[in-house]
Amino acid sequence: MDFKCFAENCSNKLKFYCSCKENLIFSCLAHIGQHADEDDESKHVLKAIYKTTDHDRKQYLIGKCEKISEILIKTQSLINQNIISMIESLTALKDATEKYYQNQRNEIQNIIEDLSQNNREVVVPGYKASDYCLEEIAYYNDNLSLKTNNLDKKLKADLTRFQELYKVSKFFSINWLDYKSNANLDQNLYFFRKGTKTFVEFDITTNSLSQFEANIQENQGGLPAVCQIPEGKIFYYGGIDPNLNFGYIIDLRTHIFEPIPQLRALSYTHATYYNEEVYIFTGHPGTVKCDKFNLAERTWLSLSNFPEGSVYSVSVLPCIDYFILSCSSGKKLYTYNFISNNYQLLTSSVENSTCNLLFRDGDKYYYLSKESYFTSHEGNLKIWTKSAKNLSQSILSITSKPVTRNRNVYFVSGKHHTVFKFDLDTESLSKVLTY
Incomplete structure (x- = not known):
């Protein structure tokens, strides 16, 4: 509830609100006269923002706010867990891919060095260095595509759980009741x-x-x-x-x-x-x-x-x-x-x-x-x-x-x-x- 006085750059404590407009107007004590002089005076309905509360209601409201705070902490923790899970999955894929391609580059470099320094190449039957490397990379990329699809499914599952946190569920134990209607949760x-x-x-x-x-x-x-x-x-x-x-x-x-x-x-x-x-x-x-x-x-x-x-x-x-x-x-x-x-x-x-x-x-x-x-x-x-x-x-x-x-x-x-x-x-x- 970030209420601010309607007067520009005013940081005084608020005292009143007025329902003369569709969006409520808030005012400090110093500027309430300025607002009252605006427009038709008959439109202004000034009311105090705060009222003194008794001990029982104070304890009730404190308890309710503490419960909301607990829900916020629990919700934040669950959201963070989902985000961390998604980041960990992406990081693991990134690290594995970097390691694989680094190894391939090292292997190619070894072939180049062997050719340059020793004037020789591998002549094992069925193995041709350049072709083998490309075939292996093609095979890896096919598997990478499969891993990416699986990761995409996991990310979507994580996102679904993330979205579920915003629905009425066990994580949100306060279910707001409609006091302009019958104030119950019954749908049928x-x-x-x-x-x-x-x-x-x-x-x-x-x-x-x-x-x-x-x-x-x-x-x-x-x-x-x-x-x-x-x-x-x-x-x-x-x-x-x-x-x-x-x-x-x-x-x-x-x-x-x-x-x-x-x-x-x-x-x-x-x-x-x-x-x-x-x-x-x-x-x-x-x-x-x-x-x-x-x-x-x-x-x-x-x-x-x-x-x-x-x-x-x-x-x-x-x-x-x-x-x-x-x-x-x-x-x-x-x-x-x-x-x-x-x-x-x-x-x-x-x-x-x-x-x-x-x-x-x-x-x-x-x-x-x-x-x-x-x-x-x-x-x-x-x-x-x-x-x-x-x-x-x-x-x-x-x-x-x-x-x-x-x-x-x-x-x-x-x-x-x-x-x-x-x-x-x-x-x-x-x-x-x-x-």
Whole structure:
């Protein structure tokens, strides 16, 4: 972040930024008046660049920056290894070629000296010095061409690995979430056909299903805690009908199912990925217990108990500094601060049910509950307004993450075999597929 004052050759500390232009204008205290006098004064919206932060957030930000620094060091090391490998391969070929041609020149020089000094040449049958040398060089060059082709393949492989470092992978453990949308990594909808081992992916672009048989022991239920995590994998835990106390990390590419350590039997709740951990709040049957799963250590950690008591059907919408949480009863939405591990009441003006879902469209927030829906806005999330119109149908019980594509929000009820679509422009709900 190389911010500089807009004034030419100014090296003062920055204090303000202004959004009067498409590219933000930065200014020090000494030049802010000069900028304010430019253009129409009504266009200037001056804001402070820095704000004081509390201890918990300071520690959180320091930890996050330290993690980014570790990633940069690891990435630099991996890139250097690839570059060094390419250089070593080229250097080895260069050294071998130089040595070979030096030996050939020495041999020719020996022939010249023998002829000059001793007036003699080699007369071994089948060997003519000048022809033999050229034949050997031709043979070497043919082999050199083969070696060059092999080296070219190796260099391309090294370059491919080099390019892979810039993709979301295990080297980049921070996966940036879109806080103007639903702040999850989910690309499609993922579920098992209830009572089977058939794992299904619903492609929200083509509105089509693809599936495969999982190599696992148990038939699966509905309404598990499920979300996408880094490296193209799915976190999948629990379910109902049957009630399940186990889960898997599913590799969508290899179809490998890695067992997750047992937590408790649960369903009717969301799994939420954030910063290399998966959060689960309560679950059916109703409980106050909340937990998070550390993806690096493959361990469960307990969180503070849910403030509403023993509930389930907790939908989760990540925001930059906290999560917004619903639940199965009452009129309250809560925030959960993942830095300090505590809850705060957000509003008491909604109507909760076991069928609910939170999602976002830019600065506008939505909360669907059965046939009703409520909206709020970024500037004042304590106020949620119930829409005058009802949805055309209940959304049923949902534990999938909402996935937005082309102004539509998709989600699935695995228990009721139904994929839904909420149109953000018309604010209407419809069934896309019953399977």
